[in-house]
Amino acid sequence: MAGETLKPAPRGRWEKILPRSFGLLLFLATITSDLLRENFGFWGSTTMSFGAFGLGAFLLVRLAAPQRKERLARDAERGIIECAIRYPDSHPGSNRHLWLPGFAQVSRGAIRFQPDLVGEGNPAGTIRPFFDVILKGPVEPPAKRPTEVKRGWHIVALETDEGLLHVAAGHSSLKLLEDRLGNQKA
Template identity: 35%
Template sequence: MREWVRRHPKLAVALALVLAWVVVMAVLLAFGRPLVEVIAESVFWAIIYGALSVFELRRIRRTKVRLEENGQVRAYLRYPNSRPGSLDGIWNMGIATPSAGLIHFQPAVYDTLEPSGRPTTIKVLQFLPDRRPISRKERKYVTGFGIQAMSLVTEEGDVEIAASPESPVKLLDTVEGH
């Protein structure tokens, strides 16, 4: 089931919303509410949530376009071999700007990617070839679906960077100069 949801995320969300709508209608009908009132209320709330979803999707698209125009990628960074309590198990969200041999990483907060903290420049010595999906246990602080992680060898040690499926390819091509 999880594999199907990963392959069809939009359809899975749509089915979950329809199922939730049917369950809420059934519960309201079970408590003796009139059918016309239940339908009217459910349509009203469906319109409200639909409008909120449209605005949210527009905002996400605008952010994605803004990043693409600047050659940037929304990414998550962590240092797997660092001391416990630092960024060894926590993904730090931010904006990755790739250039030849380097990745400039600006930590950011919220979905609007407001800069926070000090930027880091990572000198990449080598990209390790394997990409893997983020497991459920390590999804803490990672938003979105289909996020994939890859490992980098840097001057300071190993770094893991995670992003949407097309982003690691973009990072790899830019950093290695393809």
């Protein structure tokens, strides 16, 4: 179907602000450190400024966390998960071997994946359907976590009509995969 797209729940206000705010917080901490340097010296002003940066970042994360949890729960009710995929049997270094972030809609025995190349929560591009999907089990993570694989995500292997597929996702998303696909380890 032309123009078809997965529609994950929209990100909340604090979720949108969070990734864009770190550069601004760092800039403000640097300027503040420069302004306070005369009164408190280099180390004192740097400590206070970056302490304020850490506090600001902590508060933004705390404000965004409930919105993210609620959004992921709404998506899970509709069978949509945030994830990244790769084809482990492809040639190392090829585009298919690299992780591709996006969203997947999970149903009995099938997954429909759409990439989110911008990272804004609005998937775009062609939906890739995978049929005859069987959950094979967990996979050891690489020694160095790729940037597309978010912190706290785990990797599982799936057998599909297109061959072996690795999916990286959060714990609740992997639980949804197990519930919808069944725990049919070979």
